Amino acid sequence: MNPSEPVSATPRRLGPDFARFWTAQGASAVGGQISELAVPFLAVLVLGASAAEVGLLGAARWVPFLLLALPLGVLVDRRRRRPLLVTADVARAALTLVVVALASSGALTLPALVCLVGLLGAFTVVFEVGYQSFLPTVAGRDQLEKANGRLQATASAAEIGGPGLAGLLVQAAGAPWALLAHAVTYVVSAVALVGIATPEEPPVPTGRSVARDLVDGLRFVRRDPYLVSLVGFAGIYNLFAQWIMVLFTVHAVRELHLTAGHLGLVFSLGAVGAVLGAAAAPAAVRRLGAGPVMVGCAAAECVALAALPLVDASWTVPVVVAVLVVVFAVNGAGTSLSSVVALTLRQLRTPDHLLGRVNATMRWLSYGVIAVGAAVGGLVGEALGTRAGIALGCAGTLLTVVWVVASPLRRVGDPRLLAAHAGQVGP
Secondary structure, three states: OOOOOOOOOOOOOOOHHHHHHHHHHHHHHHHHHHHHHHHHHHHHHHOOOOHHHHHHHHHHHHHHHHHHHHHHHHHHHHOOHHHHHHHHHHHHHHHHHHHHHHHHHOOOOHHHHHHHHHHHHHHHHHHHHHHHHHHHHHHOHHHHHHHHHHHHHHHHHHHHHHHHHHHHHHHHHOHHHHHHHHHHHHHHHHHHHHOOOOOOOOOOOOOOOHHHHHHHHHHHHHHOHHHHHHHHHHHHHHHHHHHHHHHHHHHHHHOOOOOHHHHHHHHHHHHHHHHHHHHHHHHHHHHHOHHHHHHHHHHHHHHHHOOHHHOOOOOOHHHHHHHHHHHHHHHHHHHHHHHHHHHHHHHHHOOHHHHHHHHHHHHHHHHHHHHHHHHHHHHHHHHHOHHHHHHHHHHHHHHHHHHHHHOHHHHOOOHHHHOOOHHHOOO
16 A cells, blocks of 8 residues: 555544543643753753753763663563553652752752753653553554644643743742752652553563563664654754754853743743644644655754854844744744654554564664763863854754655655554554
């Protein structure tokens, strides 16, 4: 069957358990936006961190994906996924409280913060791999595009309120107390997950070693041209986007003279584009096909970032904020829309018994490079200055467009035609 041909299906409705799952994801998304701003501000304003040290902190957040994603993917395929998600939320809430306690008592040091952020990253790996593998059980494979669209739209909506809330909390109460709000969101997420009643079948033991199961996941991804293409798309973009964002926070504070409130406003208003992009995903794929959507998204998100080095401190603050809002709105629309399509393709291409390992492999490769981007971006910014460092990162993102245009992704029409279990997609 040609992947550009349409598929007719009458999918079932998303039920109350998906609503609980949705609540958990929404709470985590809001909390993530708070810490995204609060942690760098904690490092810069409280601990006096340099650009290189902020880069090291960013790397610590993502290194667990390089070190732990693959073995944890095997764990996710060998255990029921909901208990793992609840455990990850509870652990992250406790670790965040430790950061708050140390910072409020004046005992926090940069090495301690790096270690705690690394531990938080380890449990985030468990949650990220587990929730993407658990979603088909809760929503059903025939509803993945709609479910992923709603989840991504919620994450994007959190980007509207989250940074603004974070900026206000940082400015009013300080970065440590802003993180306290994030700990609360982890608790809300855990409680929502506990309420899910959808039965989850216990995994069938493979009788093989962890290493053998791990290799099976890697081999499955390597042999699938669409999954390889998705890895390249995410890997190239994430590496350079993180490079840019590590430097942007420092650049915005020290060169553009923006406050936490200004940055919160930029990210909040800019995230409107991400909400619109996620909401438009199902209609855009039906009208244009997944391939053209992916190509267009890659171009939009990369070209938008290229405007960042052009923003000048001589402009008035309202003009700087307005330009940055437009940049992040266009970038957000592209990234959120492409994320919906990419995640749906991945879940459709993978049998359920392999989802944990395949999701872990994809996260290992595509998120692992974020640690590299954070570290390299920080070093380049330290050596050349933040503006030049951001410009180099923007040039690197354009390789994403080249990759997608040259890959099989550009020829995909209806994603459901690529499903591994065709019988689970139709009526």
